[in-house]
Amino acid sequence: MAFFVPSHSGPSRSMTTNVFPMSTSASPSGHSPAEPIGDIAVGTVTDRLVAANERYAAGFTDPGMDARPVGRVAIVACMDARLDLHGALGLNLGDCHTIRNAGGVVTDDVIRSLTISQRALGTRSVVLIHHTGCGLESLTEEFRQDLENEVGQRPTWAVESFRDVEQDVRQSIQRVRTSPFLLHTDDIRGFVFDVKTGLLREIDPA
DSSP: OEEOOOOSSSOOOOOOSSOOBOBOSOOTTOOOTTSOSSSOSSSOHHHHHHHHHHHHHHTOOOOOOOSSOTTOEEEEEEOOTTOBHHHHHTOOTTSEEEEEEGGGOOOHHHHHHHHHHHHTTOOOEEEEEEETTOGGGGOOTHHHHHHHHHHSOOOSSOOOOOSOHHHHHHHHHHHHHTOTTOSOOSSEEEEEEOTTTOBEEEEOOO
8 A cells, every 4th residue: 555645735636537548658767667677787676676766865855745645535456567547547646545456356454544544534535446357367266275285374365356357346346335434435436447458447336
């Protein structure tokens, strides 16, 4: 989960959740997926990330924000590297909370994050984003049994695999809407991101 921290001292910015071209391009730094991160020829991926952070920090200034998202929205999405949520939805630093996991499914921990997001940090809307070609469509709950056979302990968590991505979005919407811990459940919308076209398709919760 990543918290993006806006300032409320200036005028608020409006935000819509129904314009949904999405990008699968490289990061804002301009690297293509095949390029190395940073310019270090040796070392681990983490070494290159740390080096890139040092360059970033050299020009960094404190934006003077607090932890409440300007857009009052929390986005729950898959961790898939092809989803560039901020670039695709026109979001800036401080606009939203982003909660990501495998599949973008609504688990107990996602409800935990959404509850904190709403009750402590003022968000009101929830956007749920699954995508085509998700890895969870190729897994089953037997994955947990395989892990138990390998390490001698079965995971306490469910895989949350699915075969019908649209139906899983509907289930996620329902889980959010029926949670007794959330204050605001009237603006919950779900979408499927097409990894081939970069577009979001809204899913009717009915």
